[in-house]
Amino acid sequence: GESVGLHLPTLSVQEGDNSIINCAYSNSASDYFIWYKQESGKGPQFIIDIRSNMDKRQGQRVTVLLNKTVKHLSLQIAATQPGDSAVYFCAENLGNNAGNMLTFGGGTRLMVKP
Amino acid sequence: EAQVTQNPRYLITVTGKKLTVTCSQNMNHEYMSWYRQDPGLGLRQIYYSMNVEVTDKGDVPEGYKVSRKEKRNFPLILESPSPNQTSLYFCASSFSGDGAYEQYFGPGTRLTVT
Numbered sequence: 625g626e627s628v629g630l631h632l633p634t635l636s637v638q639e640g641d642n643s644i645i646n647c648a649y650s651n652s653a654s655d656y657f658i659w660y661k662q663e664s665g666k667g668p669q670f671i672i673d674i675r676s677n678m679d680k681r682q683g684q685r686v687t688v689l690l691n692k693t694v695k696h697l698s699l700q701i702a703a704t705q706p707g708d709s710a711v712y713f714c715a716e717n718l719g720n721n722a723g724n725m726l727t728f729g730g731g732t733r734l735m736v737k738p
Numbered sequence: 739e740a741q742v743t744q745n746p747r748y749l750i751t752v753t754g755k756k757l758t759v760t761c762s763q764n765m766n767h768e769y770m771s772w773y774r775q776d777p778g779l780g781l782r783q784i785y786y787s788m789n790v791e792v793t794d795k796g797d798v799p800e801g802y803k804v805s806r807k808e809k810r811n812f813p814l815i816l817e818s819p820s821p822n823q824t825s826l827y828f829c830a831s832s833f834s835g836d837g838a839y840e841q842y843f844g845p846g847t848r849l850t851v852t
Contacts, residue, residue, distance in 0.1 A: 632778075658840065667742075667828050667843030668781070713780065724769040724788075724832050724839060725796075728781040 632711060634733040643701040645732045647714035652695060656717040658726065659688060659699045663710045671699070671712075701734075709736045740765045742844035744829050750850045751819055759814045759847050761829030768834035770812035771796070771841065772804065774825040781828065787812055788834055819851040 637643045649657065655676040660668035674681045674688045674697075681688050687700040697714050711733050715726040742763045751757055763770065771786040773796075783796030787806040801823055803815040812831075816823060826848050830841040 660843075665846075667830075667845050669843070670840045673840060715781075724771075724834055724841070725783065725786065726841060727783075728773075730778065730780040 632731050632733045634735060636735045636737060637704050639704060639706060639736050639738050641704055643699075643704045643708070643734060643736075645699045645701075645712050645734065647697040647699075647729050647732075649695050649697060649714065649716045649729070650727075651716065651718055652692070654716040654718050657688070657690060657697050658715045658717075659686075659697075660713045660715065660728075661708075661710045662713065662731070668713060704734075704736050706736050706738060709734055740842070742829055742831055742842050744827075744844040744847050746847060747845065748848045750852065752852055753820055754818050757816050757819060757849075759816075759827060759829075759849070761812045761814065761844060762810050763812075763829075763831040763842070764810065765831060765842065766809065767831035767842075768809070769839070769841075770806065770829065770831045772802070772812070772814045773828045773830065774798065774823075775828060775846075776825050784814070784827075819849075821851050823849065824851050825849060 658673045659671040661671050662668045672683045672686050672688050679690050685702045689698045711731045713731045714729045745760045768789045772784040773781045775781050782798045784802050785804040787793045828846050829844040832839040832841040
């Protein structure tokens with residue numbers, strides 16, 4: 625598969641444990657945030673999003689938390705499975721005149737040990 | 739099936755030989771975008787298009803051209819490729835309008851310029 629990053633921060637977790645992946649964003653004006661998952665050899669795939677008027681949003685096995693005070697975003701994955709092994713990216717939209725433009729973080733590699 | 743397709747998936751070429759990477763989406767999305775992905779640098783936007791005949795530069799447009807003559811297609815053109823354009827390229831699309839929308843990514847094109 626394709627290599628998406630040779631020097632990414634890596635999080636290693638045991639299968640069945642919960643995972644927390646963190647992201648610091650840069651612009652206090654950002655009003656929309658997305659988490660993407662990228663498996664080897666594939667394009668990024670949408671996981672969950674959140675708008676700046678919320679501080680928490682839940683999906684199936686995933687929760688995104690937004691702390692605007694410290695410009696921090698986190699993705700929590702419950703009961704992590706081997707299929708969750710991938711690189712995870714956060715992305716922000718600057719709002720107003722930014723349209724659909726997204727600015728991506730560098731990514732975190734999640735490795736799930738069986 | 740809703741999807742973004744890219745061709746070719748893999749390409750090895752020589753410096754200076756013009757090439758085009760095609761991108762097509764079948765979701766009637768207004769917004770389309772090209773990114774390149776390099777180790778340690780994450781996803782960086784090259785060009786984007788808000789609609790037919792409307793294109794604009796992203797963060798790293800030098801050495802690239804795009805066109806948007808039809809809503810579904812957004813080809814990326816390298817008039818005179820150079821080795822520093824060796825990278826993994828992704829096309830993405832989304833709906834446009836108020837707020838930001840989830841971007842759907844293609845499978846990627848691995849380009850090597852020798």
